Amino acid sequence: MNIDRRTMISALALSTGAMIAPKALSAKTSFKTTAKFFERTGFPIGLQLYALGADAGKDLDATFAQVAEIGFREIELPGLFGKTPAAISQAAQRAGLKINSVHLPLVPAGMPGLSMGSEPQRIAEDLGTLGARWAVAPLLMLPPGFRPQAGETMENAISRSVSDAGTDVWKKTAAALNEKAAALKPAGIGVAYHNHNLEFAPIGKTNGWEILWHETQPDLVYFEVDVGWVAAAGLDPAKFLKSASGRVRLAHLKDVAADNVPGYRITMKPANMATGKLDFSAILAAARNAGCQHFLFEQEPPFAIPRIEAARVAFDFLKEVKA
Template identity: 25%
Template sequence: MNNRRKFLKLGTSLSLGAFLPFQYCSSAEKNKTVKINLKEAVDGTLERIGIQLYSVKEDMAKDPKGTIEKLAQFGYNQLEGFDGGQGIFWGMNNTDFKAFTDDLGLDYAASHANVFENLEQTAEQAGEIGMKYLICPYAGEQSSVEKYKELAVKFNQAGEVCRNNGLRFAYHNHGYTFKEVEGQIPQDILLKETDPELVDFELDIYWAVTAGADPNEYFEKYKNRFRLCHVKDREKSAPPEETDASIVLGEGSIDFREILRTAKESGMEYFIVEQEKFDGLSPLEAAEKNATYLNKLVF
């Protein structure tokens, strides 16, 4: 599956000249052409794409293994988990879950988790199987700048625990961190008050756009702080105050070609699909469409 997808991506990126029969090229010209076009293909596409399992939470609740098998068939090669009541390993122990995903060619790279309870145990289990991140999915709106600074201290502490277990800690935003508090933007407070050696960030592009922020500006201003992102589109007709307006990628108002290019240039490593509203599609149907969109996207 992975080799086939790489081949298809490469084909969309090659120039017409690259399709000249090789017998008309010298040996040096052949090597030069391939090297140039391989670089262009890597720079202009996403080699690896993930999905946040919350996007298919109902299916995961009924049949975790069957659902993940379908996601692998759609072309995803990374997973980001969450605790749906069966733990972040979905009723399996950590090593069994890793063996299952490995067999499908999937990297269980990260998971949203309650980082304020039992973090030592969760981090140990995650680090043991080579996961890269544990992520705080929600911390709640804070009442003051000082409260956000206190939250940053907690994030640094969580980051220390994760580092001691061989993985990283990150925070996933919602719209509230882009709402001004006492003349300051909380997202900026958290970025400035956390230690880059301990804390990374996962930018939910949808929530940033919904709150009126420009993802490109954040990627450029805070290079290498945003290592993961949620790729989630927003309905074109949704009024600014509407928060529940996610839609299949490519059908909404967000310019992912520009945003993902800037993200990649600024240190982004994990591009993770998420969708929460479906309008006539099943979550799995939407997941398949989203994988197709990202696997074809050239930027």
């Protein structure tokens, strides 16, 4: 079963029993262009399949053929679509796509499906079958007993619950990441954490990002920086990436509408790539300098055009970006 981000967050919630305060996002950074970034560096332009929605996993051969026809050569899975790793791997190989990373939720062991709570041997075997080398946690561990209140949206419920939990929930997330990364490193599987904007909500004199950064082991736990969510929190993505130098291994590339109102709920006003306010010349250069090796397009709903066309627009734009 393929799940979108909202469904995933709901499932995570029901299964669970320096940059302190962000500065205003600056105008587009002036950056001297030199050559086409992806052509010069040789990095492939990747795609997080979440961008294609819930239907992406219904016919993998058809989906992967469309993705490959656009020009993508690397993909990240939002989950296993209710299919076996072997079936997904074979479909990717037929299309000429490489699966480099998989989003695995940080949930207690016992939740159906592959997660960070699964036994390390199973994670290593399944990712090995897929050919993936990165297990990425897409969200923190929500507080025990989390439940939305009557009439409360899931986004507001998460924001309230995490805020009420203070630093404890972030420290537990950091500990879980350290433990899983140590267990998977001998198998050649890296562990990374994917941010939203929630990580930057002030908690006294700190925030969730700062806690994760300082309490995870730098030689074990890395980060998948989502530049769209960084911007949605009111931060400049290129400047933020410079502050995270050395521990960024993956990046989600998404644009944000010029009139997006910064905040910390898991919501934003998206934009088709190149129509929003982000400066991708500066972002790509900063991401590479921060250690990023995998660059993945992703976009949040609602979409102004069909999802697959949004992916095509993004690919055509990104391949021309000079940095």
